[in-house]
Amino acid sequence: MFEHFVSFTEMTTHAIFSAFRPPVRIKESFQQLYFVANQSLIIIVFCVCFAAMVTILESSFHMRLVVQNDSMVPGFAAMLILRELGAVVTALLLTSRVGAGIAAEVGLMQTTEQIDALKMLGIDPVQYLVLPRLFACIFGGMILTIVADLVCIYSAMLVSDMYLGFSPAMFISGMRRFVHFKDLIFSVIKGASFGVVIPLVSCHFGFRCKSGAEGVGLATTNSVVTSSIVIIIIDFVLSYLFTHF
Amino acid sequence: MIQFKGLVKKFGDRIVLKGLNLSVQKGEILFILGTSGTGKSVLLKNLMGLMKPDAGQIWIEGEEVSSFSEEQYLPIRRKCGLVFQQPALFDSLTVFENIAFGIRRHTKDSEQEIQKKVTKALGLVHLKNIENKFPSQLSYGMQKRVSLARTIALEPKVLLFDEPTTGLDPVTTSAINQLILELSRNLKTTSIVVSHDMRCALDIADRIIVMDQGSIIEIGTPEELKKSQVSLVKDFLSEVLEKEARQ
Numbered sequence: 001m002f003e004h005f006v007s008f009t010e011m012t013t014h015a016i017f018s019a020f021r022p023p024v025r026i027k028e029s030f031q032q033l034y035f036v037a038n039q040s041l042i043i044i045v046f047c048v049c050f051a052a053m054v055t056i057l058e059s060s061f062h063m064r065l066v067v068q069n070d071s072m073v074p075g076f077a078a079m080l081i082l083r084e085l086g087a088v089v090t091a092l093l094l095t096s097r098v099g100a101g102i103a104a105e106v107g108l109m110q111t112t113e114q115i116d117a118l119k120m121l122g123i124d125p126v127q128y129l130v131l132p133r134l135f136a137c138i139f140g141g142m143i144l145t146i147v148a149d150l151v152c153i154y155s156a157m158l159v160s161d162m163y164l165g166f167s168p169a170m171f172i173s174g175m176r177r178f179v180h181f182k183d184l185i186f187s188v189i190k191g192a193s194f195g196v197v198i199p200l201v202s203c204h205f206g207f208r209c210k211s212g213a214e215g216v217g218l219a220t221t222n223s224v225v226t227s228s229i230v231i232i233i234i235d236f237v238l239s240y241l242f243t244h245f
Numbered sequence: 246m247i248q249f250k251g252l253v254k255k256f257g258d259r260i261v262l263k264g265l266n267l268s269v270q271k272g273e274i275l276f277i278l279g280t281s282g283t284g285k286s287v288l289l290k291n292l293m294g295l296m297k298p299d300a301g302q303i304w305i306e307g308e309e310v311s312s313f314s315e316e317q318y319l320p321i322r323r324k325c326g327l328v329f330q331q332p333a334l335f336d337s338l339t340v341f342e343n344i345a346f347g348i349r350r351h352t353k354d355s356e357q358e359i360q361k362k363v364t365k366a367l368g369l370v371h372l373k374n375i376e377n378k379f380p381s382q383l384s385y386g387m388q389k390r391v392s393l394a395r396t397i398a399l400e401p402k403v404l405l406f407d408e409p410t411t412g413l414d415p416v417t418t419s420a421i422n423q424l425i426l427e428l429s430r431n432l433k434t435t436s437i438v439v440s441h442d443m444r445c446a447l448d449i450a451d452r453i454i455v456m457d458q459g460s461i462i463e464i465g466t467p468e469e470l471k472k473s474q475v476s477l478v479k480d481f482l483s484e485v486l487e488k489e490a491r492q
Contacts, residue, residue: 112332112333113329113333114333114334114336116329117392119293119294119318119322120322120326120327120396121322121347121351122319122350122351123350124315
């Protein structure tokens with residue numbers, strides 16, 4: 001555990017310092033951004049849609065049950081979506097799709113000596129492999145979080161119109177009483193923070209991958225589990241901080 | 246040119262290199278033979294800073310490099326080429342891009358010059374018209390030859406081979422052995438070859454060392470090794486000598 005922490009810190013520090021050294025890998029960064037953002041878009045839109053629908057239905061059910069009135073549901077659901085759901089569901093989906101992919105790719109490169117080959121060719125593996133993925137996950141995480149927030153609110157609005165009796169105008173009016181622009185900013189900050197976690201944790205496990213199919217499988221599993229745990233912890237810390245604003 | 250002094254490398258409780266001492270002269274072809282798991286590949290990786298020794302010193306051209314950082318190792322790696330046990334080609338790049346990768350990193354050659362160097366390197370390993378293929382479209386033997394081409398394209402002063410001919414057909418094996426010999430004789434390249442191929446070692450090596458359980462158990466020229474009384478050396482030699490006797 002301690003050994004993991006030390007090597008993760010070393011790799012992260014190395015990544016931060018190498019970000020300010022040439023060469024800037026623009027082409028690789030945009031290739032990764034395409035992989036992270038564009039190729040994950042459909043699955044994220046699909047999943048957050050359903051998550052938002054469940055959220056608003058459950059909110060209405062519980063408010064009716066407890067306070068016999070669900071008039072605050074649009075505002076409450078919209079705030080929950082912006083402050084929590086959009087960013088966290090997006091990050092967890094990115095972890096399983098992108099994080100697992102990064103860990104498996106870097107892990108396989110480690111076991112087939114490609115990382116050593118990079119070093120022999122004078123290429124810094126952290127700068128070559130980690131930085132483009134870090135850039136892609138930070139920006140991809142921010143973009144996807146905004147898209148997820150909008151899709152969530154739209155789908156919640158549709159469900160509340162069809163099943164809960166709130167017209168779109170009522171939904172937006174209710175939402176404006178609770179939700180402010182800063183909530184969207186908080187959501188984007190969460191998206192960027194989770195975007196930092198996914199590539200760093202995945203590359204860390206990839207670099208430490210043991211040889212063989214079992215080694216790659218283990219690196220992938222460990223990266224997804226650890227990223228998910230770290231994301232949930234960071235979510236708690238950020239949510240706590242944001243309650244003060 | 247290269248010197249190991251009391252080199253020790255451990256993996257957990259297992260000691261892979263036990264205080265190894267060895268000198269390699271400039272322009273020499275040194276073969277390292279031994280059974281699997283005796284630390285031959287580990288020795289090469291320690292030399293190139295891909296692993297750090299637990300004790301001992303490594304000297305390259307008068308510099309003690311065992312405690313060098315990654316940054317400090319860069320100019321040393323520029324002078325040396327390591328052909329890995331596995332092809333270690335970058336899957337997402339074509340053959341051309343794989344070979345051009347290091348040239349672009351280390352030189353300011355134009356695209357035309359890079360093209361020439363890539364074609365020349367591929368020609369040396371008997372490959373042509375595969376520049377646009379991806380590694381996954383090549384056989385294992387071809388991947389190994391591309392890996393060798395990627396290394397020699399940078400014209401290193403020191404060439405390190407980790408089982409360069411394992412998995413290759415006899416014709417290609419012979420061509421690669423010939424190539425090692427030519428590079429060494431014509432360009433004065435120093436070569437260290439980790440191998441199981443005693444026949445090849447006897448044919449082209451200036452010196453051969455035999456390792457067992459992390460230590461050198463025999464060292465000498467091919468002629469000296471043929472007279473060795475060490476049982477493992479005799480085992481290695483027996484197959485070759487029997488084959489010669491049958492012919």
